[in-house]
Amino acid sequence: MKLRARFKQPFLLVGLLALPLLIGATAPSFVVEARLLFTTASAPFLEFQEKIASTVRHTLAEIVSWPKLKLENHMLRAELGELKNQLTQIDETKKENARLKSLLALKENSTYRSLAARTIAHDPSHWTQYIVINKGAAQGVSRDTVLVHSEGLVGKVVSAGTNSARAILLIDHESRVSAINEVSRDVGLIEGTGTPYLKMTYLDKSAKIQVGDTISSSGLGGIYPKGIPIGQVHMIGEDEDHEGIYAVVKPFVPFSKLEELLCISSRTDG
Amino acid sequence: MHFLSNRRLIFALFVLVWFECSVPSFFQFRTIKPDFFLIFIAFYAFKVERKNVVVIAFILGLIKDLFANSFFGLETISYSLGAMFVKFLSDRLDRDKYVVAVPSLFTFSLVSLACYAAFAFASGVGQVFDLGVLWRIFYVSLYTTVFGLAALPVLEKWVKPGLGSKQYELF
Numbered sequence: 394m395k396l397r398a399r400f401k402q403p404f405l406l407v408g409l410l411a412l413p414l415l416i417g418a419t420a421p422s423f424v425v426e427a428r429l430l431f432t433t434a435s436a437p438f439l440e441f442q443e444k445i446a447s448t449v450r451h452t453l454a455e456i457v458s459w460p461k462l463k464l465e466n467h468m469l470r471a472e473l474g475e476l477k478n479q480l481t482q483i484d485e486t487k488k489e490n491a492r493l494k495s496l497l498a499l500k501e502n503s504t505y506r507s508l509a510a511r512t513i514a515h516d517p518s519h520w521t522q523y524i525v526i527n528k529g530a531a532q533g534v535s536r537d538t539v540l541v542h543s544e545g546l547v548g549k550v551v552s553a554g555t556n557s558a559r560a561i562l563l564i565d566h567e568s569r570v571s572a573i574n575e576v577s578r579d580v581g582l583i584e585g586t587g588t589p590y591l592k593m594t595y596l597d598k599s600a601k602i603q604v605g606d607t608i609s610s611s612g613l614g615g616i617y618p619k620g621i622p623i624g625q626v627h628m629i630g631e632d633e634d635h636e637g638i639y640a641v642v643k644p645f646v647p648f649s650k651l652e653e654l655l656c657i658s659s660r661t662d663g
Numbered sequence: 664m665h666f667l668s669n670r671r672l673i674f675a676l677f678v679l680v681w682f683e684c685s686v687p688s689f690f691q692f693r694t695i696k697p698d699f700f701l702i703f704i705a706f707y708a709f710k711v712e713r714k715n716v717v718v719i720a721f722i723l724g725l726i727k728d729l730f731a732n733s734f735f736g737l738e739t740i741s742y743s744l745g746a747m748f749v750k751f752l753s754d755r756l757d758r759d760k761y762v763v764a765v766p767s768l769f770t771f772s773l774v775s776l777a778c779y780a781a782f783a784f785a786s787g788v789g790q791v792f793d794l795g796v797l798w799r800i801f802y803v804s805l806y807t808t809v810f811g812l813a814a815l816p817v818l819e820k821w822v823k824p825g826l827g828s829k830q831y832e833l834f
Contacts, residue, residue: 410721410743413728417735418786424735431729435684442685450689515688518731518738519698519776519803520783551732559732564694588795589693649691 425552432525433554439513440527447652505618508532508656513557522565522585522648528656529556537616538658545622545645546570546610547654562648563591563623572623573611577601580611583623583642591624593640600638602629608642618657671825679703680726695802697810700727701775704746705768705811706818711826713753720746734788737779745775761815768811772804
């Protein structure tokens, strides 16, 4: 065809190949809108696929764990009797706790609202770490809505469509969270590295951080609520300029196996 | 571009995009995952129709750019340049032999990923072009090639007949 013949003209070919780059450089807002539109349009297909994948995954896991389950059943029955005794004790402690709470006039943390969501797609790129979730603006998810897993902090929403949203993961190299060491109370900044590990920077040289310490969000940035577990210190090193130290943090969350998530947003949002 | 009116090809691309958005994360190892788009492009160039491979790569790159969150256009240009390279290889090498197709897939993956990293570095939007990035390029290429070893025969048996590849007359 004539178009193929025209492809042989190098200038036209280079121009065509560079056109998306040009759009990306000159109209970033258009790209954001186009991506959101694409995600919104493909969300029902991705959700359907995720349901199939999830069923297959769970069935396989059940089959594999069958012999283990039998053994566990015996052990659990033995534990059950012991736990029943402990339950009575806990009930008493619970009642006492409620009484003490009312005495101290402590309020439950009601400044945040939460919503359950599912991961329906992972970023296909080898260079960025994003996910798509099945909740969007219609369900109250907006930009900067924080995503939490049962193990700890996952990331935050960067753009929300009607029934889906795109979220940046903590391990993406553009991700930043203000964090605190639960043991020594040293404050630093958790940065994604694009690898399975995180880096905690801006630590004082005098910081008493140790390998094995738990790191959680400090709440200082204003986006991430305070006290959400992030990871455990894996290694400590000195900055290149010898001004401070940094820590390599192993996240609690299995980022490649994200399924159910909790979206947390401030009640004042949207 | 009459080949794009091939409904089976459109369906194959649709399934491929669906596959790429969901399956690689199950095989992810320390943020390294196989790239099924690269496998498909190499398969198309070597086993189906090498003339249209750049257009296929351009479309797949554009789709990946829309799904991913990296700088828009980088995936498109790196896939397209990689496809030009794989077309160059398929024009000159014996396309029927797996001993040619598999190493070509590895080289093609290296070229595409290196193009991405180089463009990202040159435009100042990506990570620093350091040893970590080079290792990442190598590991992704290697992992993709390992998957390609299994995927190429499967694609040839089940997908190639549906795509209606050209039959060349020898005499």
